[in-house]
Every structure is written in C-alpha cells, then in structure tokens.
Amino acid sequence: MAPNATDVNGVLFEDDAATPDMALPNLPVQKADNYPKKFVWRNIIAFAYLHLAAIYGGYLFLFSAKWQTDIFAYILYVMSGLGITAGAHRLWAHKSYKAKWPLRLILVFFNTLAFQDSAIDWSRDHRMHHKYSETDADPHNATRGFFFSHIGWLLVRKHPELKKKGKGLDLSDLYADPILCFQKKYYLILMPLCCFIMPTVIPVYFWGETWINAFLVAALFRYAFILNVTWLVNSAAHKWGHKPYDKNIKPSENLSVAIFALGEGFHNYHHTFPWDYKTAELGNNRLNFTTNFINFFAKIGWAYDMKTVSDEIVQKRVNRTGDGSHHLWGWGDKDQPKEEVDAAIRINPKDD
Numbered sequence: 001m002a003p004n005a006t007d008v009n010g011v012l013f014e015d016d017a018a019t020p021d022m023a024l025p026n027l028p029v030q031k032a033d034n035y036p037k038k039f040v041w042r043n044i045i046a047f048a049y050l051h052l053a054a055i056y057g058g059y060l061f062l063f064s065a066k067w068q069t070d071i072f073a074y075i076l077y078v079m080s081g082l083g084i085t086a087g088a089h090r091l092w093a094h095k096s097y098k099a100k101w102p103l104r105l106i107l108v109f110f111n112t113l114a115f116q117d118s119a120i121d122w123s124r125d126h127r128m129h130h131k132y133s134e135t136d137a138d139p140h141n142a143t144r145g146f147f148f149s150h151i152g153w154l155l156v157r158k159h160p161e162l163k164k165k166g167k168g169l170d171l172s173d174l175y176a177d178p179i180l181c182f183q184k185k186y187y188l189i190l191m192p193l194c195c196f197i198m199p200t201v202i203p204v205y206f207w208g209e210t211w212i213n214a215f216l217v218a219a220l221f222r223y224a225f226i227l228n229v230t231w232l233v234n235s236a237a238h239k240w241g242h243k244p245y246d247k248n249i250k251p252s253e254n255l256s257v258a259i260f261a262l263g264e265g266f267h268n269y270h271h272t273f274p275w276d277y278k279t280a281e282l283g284n285n286r287l288n289f290t291t292n293f294i295n296f297f298a299k300i301g302w303a304y305d306m307k308t309v310s311d312e313i314v315q316k317r318v319n320r321t322g323d324g325s326h327h328l329w330g331w332g333d334k335d336q337p338k339e340e341v342d343a344a345i346r347i348n349p350k351d352d
C-alpha cells in the first residue's frame with residue numbers, strides 16, 4: 001500500500017506508515033452508502049439453525065453432558081481460538097511474526113477446527129478490514145451498525161467497492177505457503193472433519209457420551225460460542241471502550257472481549273499498530289493468552305522474528321492522537337504515583 005494513498009484508512013504493515021509514530025498522513029474517513037442488502041438465504045438459515053441448536057447445546061453443557069465432554073469442548077475452544085488469534089490473525093493476516101512449518105501445521109489444524117473459512121480467505125478479508133477500515137470496502141464495516149459488523153455481513157453479498165478494491169491486495173505471501181494452499185484446496189473435506197465430525201466422535205468413542213450431547217456441546221455450542229466471541233471483536237470492540245492510542249478511529253480497548261478472545265480485545269492498540277505480534281501494549285500479557293502461546297513457541301525456536309512497537313513510538317502516538325485515557329505510560333511515567341514506585345518489587349534493580 002502506498003503510504004500517501006488517499007483512500008486507505010489504516011496501515012497494514014510497518015512500511016505503510018507515513019509518520020514517525022506509525023500513522024497515515026490523512027485522518028481516516030468513515031463512510032457507508034445505502035447499498036441494498038442482497039440476502040444469502042443459505043447463510044441465514046444455517047446461522048439460525050446453528051444458534052438455536054447451540055442454545056440447547058449450552059443447556060446440555062450445563063445440565064446433561066459428562067464432565068469430560070465439557071472439558072473437551074473447552075479445550076477445543078482454546079485450540080480453535082488460537083487457530084484464529086495466533087494463526088489467521090497475527091501470523092497470516094498481519095505477518096507480525098514468523099513460524100516454522102511444525103507450528104504452521106499445528107496452527108492450520110487449529111484454524112480448521114474453528115471453521116471461519118480458509119486462513120487465506122480469512123486473511124484477505126482481514127487485510128481489507130484494516131486497510132479500508134470503516135468504509136464500504138471493509139467486509140464488516142462497523143459504521144453500518146452493531147448487527148451488521150457482528151453477523152449481518154455474513155448474511156448478505158459483499159459490497160462491490162470491497163470486491164473492486166480487493167483486487168489490489170497483495171496475497172502472494174499466503175499463496176507461497178504450501179500448508180495454506182493445501183488447507184484452502186481441501187477445505188470442504190478438512191473443515192467438516194475437524195470442526196464437526198472429530199468433536200462428535202471422540203466423546204462418544206472414548207468416554208461413552210451420547211451422540212446428541214457430543215454433537216450439540218463439543219461441536220455446535222463450542223463452534224457458535226467461538227464465532228460470537230470473534231464477532232464481538234468486530235462489533236463490541238468497534239463500539240465500546242477507551243481509545244488511548246487513536247481517538248479518530250472506532251476500534252476501542254475492550255477488556256471483556258479480550259478475556260474471552262484470548263487477548264484480542266485491545267482493539268484501539270491493534271488498529272493503531274496492527275503489525276505488533278502482541279496486539280496490545282506490553283504489560284497486558286496476563287490477559288493475553290495468545291502472546292504467551294507465541295512466546296512459548298519462540299522459546300523452542302518455532303516462532304521467531306516477532307515485531308513489536310517501541311515504547312517511544314507508542315508514547316509519541318498516545319500523546320498526539322490518544323483520547324487521554326492512557327493513564328499511565330509505564331515505569332518512570334511522570335504521572336506514576338510515588339507510593340507505587342516505592343512499593344514496586346524490582347528484581348536486580350539498577351538505576352543508570
């Protein structure tokens with residue numbers, strides 16, 4: 001993307017920034033026209049069925065399923081969540097770190113469990129979301145309302161502006177990865193196996209769960225739950241929360257979303273610095289399960305070249321475009337209370 005292009009609304013990668021604090025030269029323009037919705041009835045019916053079945057699945061999760069099935073559903077939630085956060089999002093859409101093939105294989109398996117379409121298609125939409133954020137070329141343009149940005153965008157045909165501008169996207173890095181090409185090519189076989197069949201068969205076979213409990217709890221309830229948590233990043237985290245890094249955009253810091261989304265709700269930071277592998281400022285790692293997951297694989301050498309924004313640049317940006325809610329910069333901030341400094345535990349302290 002050319003840094004001085006007039007129609008882009010967000011940086012995608014480090015090289016796109018045009019100011020020293022990683023911004024574009026122009027303020028973002030948010031807009032949506034009244035493009036008539038072309039409903040996709042296949043999706044409307046499928047999502048209506050999924051949600052009704054998942055509500056019953058939630059009931060079975062609480063009152064009927066074996067405890068092993070509940071734990072299994074939770075493990076699948078974390079695995080498929082990581083397939084989206086550490087895989088499709090931070091690795092493939094944003095290239096915020098690199099991964100050796102064994103980790104890419106694990107992530108593509110996790111990603112297929114999540115059934116949010118192939119990682120290549122997911123990343124293509126997500127790159128559009130950042131580049132043309134809050135315009136008609138953004139697949140889940142939040143200026144079209146909460147419902148549209150949450151699920152509505154999956155129930156209608158995409159805006160022609162998206163398809164037109166999407167032709168300019170560079171996806172060569174994604175198509176250069178044979179693991180991703182394999183997933184896309186065989187998606188209609190791999191996805192049902194991973195997302196629905198395997199989660200149903202394992203509880204029945206290994207601990208004698210009923211078919212109905214296994215299917216409705218470990219497959220449908222778990223799937224619908226993760227979908228909605230993911231969609232909340234597009235809807236709730238584009239609507240509610242503080243904007244300490246850039247007050248000119250909709251994405252906000254939403255702690256509740258971050259907790260369920262394995263660390264992905266710090267969305268004002270993320271849209272301001274999308275190529276940071278932590279998707280949040282240092283210090284939020286406690287709630288950032290995905291960052292800890294990547295850090296673990298960095299220790300064994302399977303994840304590497306993690307990009308992160310320097311404190312100095314973050315601070316500059318907070319001062320220039322933040323909404324003032326960034327209460328404390330970090331250690332040594334002039335607003336850091338003296339009692340806090342005195343009470344802090346410092347390991348091997350040394351003031352240079």
Ligand code: ST9
Pocket residue numbers: 040043077080081082084085089115116117124125126128139153154155156157158159162163165166167169226227229230231233234260261262264
């Ligand atoms: C799902 C995805 O739910 C959710 C993604 C959420 C993203 C969240 C991001 C937040 C940050 C990360 C946080 C993670 C937190 C995770 C927490 C976990 C605990 N660029 O699409 P088509 C062109 S999926 C360029 O069919 P229609 C292209 O030529 C749920 N070009 O458009 C394409 O042809 P081809 C399960 C593009 O016909 C052609 O248009 N999946 C782009 O308008 C047609 O594309 C479903 O339910 C682009 N971006 O249909 C399926 N896009 O592909 C849902 C399109 O051959 N999707 N083109 O190259 C559909 O059924 C359809 O896409 C549609 C639109 C009906 C929505």
Ligand code: ZN
Pocket residue numbers: 129233234238251267271
């Ligand atoms: Zn967003």
Ligand code: ZN
Pocket residue numbers: 089093094126130270274
């Ligand atoms: Zn992103």
